[in-house]
Amino acid sequence: MEIRILVVDDELSMREFLAILLKREGYAVDQADSAQKALEFLAGASYDLVISDVKMPGLDGIALLGKIKESAPDTAVLMMTAFSTAEQAVEAMKLGAYDYLAKPFKVEEVKVLVRNALEKRDLKRENQRLRLEVQDRYSFSGLIGKSKKMRELYSLIERVAPSLANILIQGESGTGKELVARAIHYNSPRKDKSFVAVNCGAIPESLMESELFGHKKGSFTGAINDRAGLFEQAEGGTLFLDEIGEVPLQLQAKLLRVIQEKEFRRVGGTGDQKADVRIVAASNRNLEEQVREGSFREDLFYRLNVVQLQMPPLRERIEDIPLLVEHFYRKYVQTPLSGEIISAGALKMLMAYGFPGNVRELENLVERCIVLGGGTISEESLPPQVRGSRITSAAPAGDFEIPEEGMDLEGYLDGIEKRILQQSLERSGGVKKKAAELLGLTFRSFRYRLAKFGMDDE
Incomplete structure (x- = not known):
């Protein structure tokens, strides 16, 4: 795409000199001998860059700069004059000029400033495009579903997003908690600032304080430089603390201080x-239960739980499955749909399946079917656990009866839990991280459960 530059100067020799120089660099150049003439050019065409003298008869360059920024704010402007003063430079920069050239100037200096001004203009436009794209992506278009529970969730997001209140999102793994957090951010007054996300369960305890609050050089082994933490990175914006229940008690006290006092200290x-x-915090664990157990501070819970959003598991909104399947199919095939994308039998199996991994599991399943099947999602392309019977967390309690002689509930539940852990390890080939994901657990929680049954070294 051709880059167009307008040179404005009442001196013919200066205009022609700059026009020849810039044309040799591959730019398209127009010339104006006054600010009034320049405004006529700008009214009839768009320019990527304007290079204007400051001192001109009639309307001067500073006034021209102001009019350019009113009518074409994306146009980059370079000012030049033989009468450079600090006051003029400051005034021009305040009005939006990219930089200031003092005559006489060197050819290379002009080339560099022109390139830099155009690069900054391009970066600004790209940032605006990305911001609009991100806002579109996360202003509910990224949340798929028309079920009653999803409509209620959309309504609640719209109500809480404009506020400054802290939010707690609770729900099983894979239900889309981070997507909701992003939707809250991009529909809030903070949307132009940073959204910073961190999975607290994925950070080693020894590094968590440094990750959150940053550290000073030499504060511990390996701290070779000062480092900003996530709170500094999210300044003015939103910090999403996923799996907040994994934060150790000692650090919970420091989090509480940040929330109460609005200040922190680097390590x-x-x-x-x-x-x-x-x-915005999230957890797939019951934080109220953790409070009762003493593993989560009650005061921190209430500070985070100003507004609570509950994410519905996929098995409670099965009417959204056809929409989600089509959405993920479009995402991975990226071609216009022709004919059916999923057979009636396959869709029936999906809607009967419990989806312990929720929407994330459905997305992975659709991608797998596309890779293996190459076309319509059929019953044959579905994995065995979907085609066959499977016990889900939605199984009715009436399927079990307490023996007349009574029972050892703890022992019974422990036996079930141990068998599930063993099966998950078998299914994942012994890879504990995959086994944890299969059960919707964090790796730390999975290791804890293994240790409870002496299975950690198996």
């Missing part, structure tokens, strides 16, 4: 830093 630091951050 090894001596001064406090302000924290203007909205916190």
Whole structure:
């Protein structure tokens, strides 16, 4: 695409010199001998860059700059004059000029400033495009479903997003908690600031404080430089703390201080830093139960739980499965749909399946079917656990009866849990991380359960 530059100067020799120089660099160049003439050019065409003298008869360059920024704010502007003063430079920069050239200038200096001004203009346009794309992606278009529970969720997001309240999202693994957190951010007054996400369950305890609050050089072995933490990175925006229940008690106290006092301290630091951050936390565990057990601070829970959103598991909104299948099919095939994408039998099997991994599992399943089947999703392309019977967490309680002589409930449940752990390890080929994902657990929680039955070294 041709780059167009307008040169504005009342001196013919300067205009022609710049026009020849810029044309040799491959730019299309127009010339104007006054600010009024330049405005006529700008009214009839768009320019990527305007290079204007400051001192001109009639309307001067500073006034021209102001009019350009009113009518074409994306146009980059370079100012030049033989009468450079600090005051003029400051005024021009305040009005939006990219930079300031003092005559006489070197040819290479002009080339570099022109390239840099155009690159900055391109970067600004790209950022605007990406912001619009991100806003579109996360302003509910990324959340798929028209079931009653999803409509209720959309309504609640719309109500809470404009506020500054902390949000707690609870729900099983794979239900889309981060997607909801992003939707909240991009529909809030903080949408132009950073959205920073962290999985607390994936950070080693020894590094978690540094990750969240940053550290000073030399504060511990390996701290070779000062490092900003996630709170600093999210300044003015939103910090999404996924799996908040995995944060150790000692660090929970420091999180509470940040929320209450709006300030924190880097590891090894001596001064406090302000924290203007909205916190959206999430957990696939029951935090209220953790509070009762003593593994999660009650005061922190209430600070986070100003507004609670409950993510419905996929088995409770099975009417959304056809929509989700089509959405994921489009995502991975990326070609116009022709004919049916899923057979009636396959769709029936999907809607009868419990989906312990929720929407994430459905997405992986659709991708697998596309890779293996290459066309319509058929019953044959579905994995065995979907085609066959499977016990789900939605199984009715009436399927079990307590023996007349009574029973050892703890022992019975432990036996079931141990068998499920063993099966998950067998299914994953002994890879514990995959086994944890299969059960919707964090790796740390999975290791804890293995240790409970002496299976950690198996």
